[in-house]
Each structure stands twice: as C-alpha cells, then as structure tokens.
Amino acid sequence: xxxxRIEVPEVVVERLPQYLRALLLLEESRIEVISSxxxxxxxxxxxxxxxxxxxxxxxxxxxxxxxxxNHLVEQLRQxxxxxxxxxxxxxxVGRLGRSIISYPGFQSQGFRVVCAFESSDKLIGQMAGGxxxxxxxxxxxxxxxxxxxxxxxxxxxxxxxxxxxxxxxGGIRAILNYxxxxxxxxxxxxxxxxxxxxxxxxxxxxxxxxxxNNGTDC
Amino acid sequence: xxxxRIEVPEVVVERLPQYLRALLLLEESRIEVISSxxxxxxxxxxxxxxxxxxxxxxxxxxxxxxxxxNHLVEQLRQxxxxxxxxxxxxxxVGRLGRSIISYPGFQSQGFRVVCAFESSDKLIGQMAGGxxxxxxxxxxxxxxxxxxxxxxxxxxxxxxxxxxxxxxxGGIRAILNYxxxxxxxxxxxxxxxxxxxxxxxxxxxxxxxxxxNNGTDC
DNA sequence: TAGATTGTTAATCGATTAACAATC
DNA sequence: TAGATTGTTAATCGATTAACAATC
Numbered sequence: 001x002x003x004x005r006i007e008v009p010e011v012v013v014e015r016l017p018q019y020l021r022a023l024l025l026l027e028e029s030r031i032e033v034i035s036s037x038x039x040x041x042x043x044x045x046x047x048x049x050x051x052x053x054x055x056x057x058x059x060x061x062x063x064x065x066x067x068x069x070n071h072l073v074e075q076l077r078q079x080x081x082x083x084x085x086x087x088x089x090x091x092x093v094g095r096l097g098r099s100i101i102s103y104p105g106f107q108s109q110g111f112r113v114v115c116a117f118e119s120s121d122k123l124i125g126q127m128a129g130g131x132x133x134x135x136x137x138x139x140x141x142x143x144x145x146x147x148x149x150x151x152x153x154x155x156x157x158x159x160x161x162x163x164x165x166x167x168x169x170g171g172i173r174a175i176l177n178y179x180x181x182x183x184x185x186x187x188x189x190x191x192x193x194x195x196x197x198x199x200x201x202x203x204x205x206x207x208x209x210x211x212x213n214n215g216t217d218c
Numbered sequence: 219x220x221x222x223r224i225e226v227p228e229v230v231v232e233r234l235p236q237y238l239r240a241l242l243l244l245e246e247s248r249i250e251v252i253s254s255x256x257x258x259x260x261x262x263x264x265x266x267x268x269x270x271x272x273x274x275x276x277x278x279x280x281x282x283x284x285x286x287x288n289h290l291v292e293q294l295r296q297x298x299x300x301x302x303x304x305x306x307x308x309x310x311v312g313r314l315g316r317s318i319i320s321y322p323g324f325q326s327q328g329f330r331v332v333c334a335f336e337s338s339d340k341l342i343g344q345m346a347g348g349x350x351x352x353x354x355x356x357x358x359x360x361x362x363x364x365x366x367x368x369x370x371x372x373x374x375x376x377x378x379x380x381x382x383x384x385x386x387x388g389g390i391r392a393i394l395n396y397x398x399x400x401x402x403x404x405x406x407x408x409x410x411x412x413x414x415x416x417x418x419x420x421x422x423x424x425x426x427x428x429x430x431n432n433g434t435d436c
Numbered sequence: 437t438a439g440a441t442t443g444t445t446a447a448t449c450g451a452t453t454a455a456c457a458a459t460c
Numbered sequence: 461t462a463g464a465t466t467g468t469t470a471a472t473c474g475a476t477t478a479a480c481a482a483t484c
Binding site for chain 1: 327
C-alpha cells in the first residue's frame with residue numbers, strides 16, 4: 001500500500017519480456033524452480049541483475065531455493081499486462097504490411113490484428129491477409145469502433161512521420177514502427193522501431209574491424 | 219598514427235547507422251551543412267552526445283559552422299564498412315524466410331541475399347524468392363563458395379540454437395536472428411535479434427500503467 | 437573582429453555488480 | 461542445523477551531459 005513511485009528504468013521494462021520468454025521455455029521443459037544463477041546463465045546476464053530487476057516489482061522468490069517458475073510467469077504476465085488481448089491495427093498493406101498481418105507470432109501471443117489501413121486508392125476496399133483494407137483517412141473512427149490499442153506502421157519512410165502524427169491524434173499510445181525512419185512522438189506515446197538494416201549496419205562495423213589478428217601473430 | 223585503441227562503446231556503434239540515415243535524408247533535401255544542435259533536434263539526442271560519439275573516430279566538423287553533410291556521410295560509410303557489398307545467406311525459407319529474401323530494403327543498402335538454406339526435404343531443391351534452396355547440411359561449403367559474410371536466421375525457436383551453432387562452425391561472424399529465442403554465441407561473433415513481439419510486450423507494460431491521471435485530478 | 441560551433445575534459449547521472457544479512 | 465539463495469544496500473563502473481577553450 002506504500003506509494004511505490006520508485007521509477008522503473010526503461011531498460012528493466014525491456015528485459016522483462018526476455019525473462020518471461022525464457023521462463024515459458026522452462027515451463028515447457030517441466031522445470032518448476034529456478035535460481036537467478038541458472039536463469040542468468042540461460043540469458044547471459046548476471047544473477048544480481050535479475051534479482052535487482054525483479055525487486056522493482058516485488059518479492060517473487062524464496063531464499064534457499066529460488067523462483068517458482070509458474071508463479072513467476074504469472075507475475076510477469078501481470079506486470080506486463082499480458083493477461084488480456086490487445087487489438088492491433090496495421091497501417092500500410094504493401095508487401096511488408098501483408099506479411100505482418102499474416103504473421104502468426106502476434107496472434108499466438110495475444111496481439112490480435114483487427115484492422116488494416118491504407119492511403120492508396122488501389123488498395124482501399126480490397127482484402128489483405130483476410131482483413132478488409134480501410135481508408136487511413138478514417139483511422140480515428142474505425143480504430144475506436146474496433147477498440148484498437150496498438151498500431152503497427154508499415155509505410156514508406158517518406159510517409160512515416162505524417163502517419164504517426166495521425167495515429168497519435170487518433171488516440172494511439174503504442175506504435176511498432178517498421179518504417180526505416182525514426183519518428184518523433186509525444187512523451188506519453190511509446191514507440192519501438194523494427195529496423196533490420198540498422199542492425200546489419202552496426203554489425204558490419206565489427207566485421208570490418210576484424211583486422212586485429214590477421215595471421216601475423218601467434 | 220597513434221595507437222587509437224580507445225575502445226568504442228557498443229552503444230556508440232549502434233547509433234552510427236542512425237546518424238547516417240538522418241544524414242542521407244538531409245543530403246536528399248540538398249542540405250549541405252548541419253550542426254550537432256540541428257542533427258540532435260532531428261534525432262532527439264543531445265548535441266553533446268553526437269559530438270562525443272563522432273570524437274571516437276576523428277574530427278569531422280568545422281568550428282563555427284558545423285559538419286559538411288556529404289563529407290560526414292562518406293566518413294560514416296567508411297567507418298561502418300558500407301562501401302562494399304555484403305553477401306547474406308538466409309536460413310529457413312518458411313513464410314518469414316521468403317519475405318526476408320524478397321525484402322527490397324536489404325539489397326538497396328548493399329546487403330545482397332545470395333543463397334538460402336533449409337533442413338526440410340520438402341523445400342530443398344525448390345526455388346524461394348528467386349533463389350535455389352540448399353540443404354543446410356551443406357552450409358559451410360556453399361556459403362564459402364558464395365562468399366557469404368552474414369547470415370539471417372528465420373527458423374523456429376526450437377531449432378535456432380542448433381542452427382546458430384552450425385553457422386558459427388561454418389565461419390559466420392555476424393548473425394541477424396529472427397527466431398524468437400535469444401541464442402548464445404562466442405564473443406567474437408555478433409548477433410542482433412529482431413523480435414517484434416518482445417517490443418510489443420514492453421509497450422503493453424506502459425499501456426497498462428496509464429492509470430496515473432484517470433480524470434480525478436486537475 | 438564578433439559570433440558560432442566544434443572537440444574534449446570534467447562533472448553528473450544512472451545502471452550494473454558485489455557483497456551480505458535475512459531467511460527458507 | 462547446515463547449505464543455499466533471495467532481496468537490498470553500497471560500491472563500482474560506464475555512459476551522458478555540461479562547460480569551455482580552441483578556432484573557424
């Protein structure tokens with residue numbers, strides 16, 4: 001009942017889904033109890049970090065033995081808000097948008113793609129991945145009537161900021177952005193970028209600099 | 219000519235592609251000079267951070283005016299190793315693997331998908347996105363003869379660690395992992411995970427906790 | 437020259453880790 | 461009880477930011 005406004009660092013929030021995923025795998029393997037030591041080995045993080053991260057939310061373990069896997073899974077689901085279904089809208093139904101709509105990984109984790117939007121006349125009114133494609137101009141009305149909580153953006157970079165501004169205006173507070181362009185949003189809106197090219201480009205830096213030991217030393 | 223072994227933090231390396239992308243957009247807009255102030259505003263980072271990040275690699279600006287956009291683009295390309303083409307192999311040609319092969323964003327940035335692999339007999343020998351699908355058992359030989367530098371993994375979570383072990387064994391040093399499972403690799407191998415569900419799950423945490431000001435206060 | 441902005445050092449901030457008393 | 465592991469505090473580490481001399 002204490003005020004508990006001890007700000008949780010964003011890095012911690014971002015690790016929770018990772019912990020959850022590892023624990024679900026343990027559950028499948030019928031492992032019932034795990035220590036921070038063992039979980040850390042699995043995820044390549046220190047046991048101290050795991051315990052500290054959990055401590056922001058409560059006491060989930062038992063001294064001497066560790067964490068009950070099932071219980072911890074339930075707690076993490078609770079914390080992350082994963083006991084309910086989240087309705088998702090996909091904006092942009094080009095090649096990428098269509099594969100997002102059909103991606104089975106979202107549905108299976110409780111993210112239901114309930115509607116699709118486009119600005120191109122050629123696509124509005126057509127079907128994409130089993131969904132009717134709406135005019136993006138009607139985003140606010142349609143998304144409200146469909147109870148959309150989250151938007152996934154799959155439009156060209158040039159359109160991304162405009163589209164995202166409209167999503168925010170339409171009441172969206174969580175955006176997964178596949179457009180290769182970081183967008184600016186108000187601080188009460190969360191956005192995550194999915195950008196495989198950026199990921200590749202930070203790896204080529206390292207590939208390029210492996211001229212450390214090119215055969216000349218022991 | 220000094221030894222210059224001042225370790226560059228990984229977070230800095232990960233920001234360089236972001237800077238590069240923003241600069242390419244500026245180039246398109248025919249903007250020739252930009253200050254750390256302006257670039258920071260664009261990317262939502264502090265000017266001090268931009269200057270500090272660049273300082274790990276050299277002096278690219280001019281006091282009083284700022285950075286020459288074209289020159290800075292060239293320097294970043296150089297640093298990141300983007301003046302050459304990188305050959306990519308895709309492992310797993312299910313739905314996801316096929317859309318990766320056909321994704322135009324890689325080719326346009328100098329990442330050429332040159333071969334595809336599978337373990338499933340049904341798919342080996344078939345075509346996928348214009349590429350012949352090889353048996354993953356032959357990964358080492360085929361990838362070497364095709365001069366593959368980078369592998370993209372699009373197999374089920376259950377197969378991911380095994381596949382990744384074999385990639386490493388086959389000489390791969392950079393892996394983009396689309397499997398919903400973090401894998402363990404030696405420290406000389408770089409891996410980046412693309413996991414949209416994890417991204418969504420850290421946003422639902424925030425959506426869930428917007429019970430801050432629910433109408434009761436000013 | 438006056439104004440602006442870099443490159444860099446030092447100060448600050450925040451996140452990770454080590455250590456250990458509490459306790460199962 | 462003895463052994464193990466948590467939850468938490470304090471120490472450490474590293475990254476970000478502020479400040480400013482150098483200089484275009």
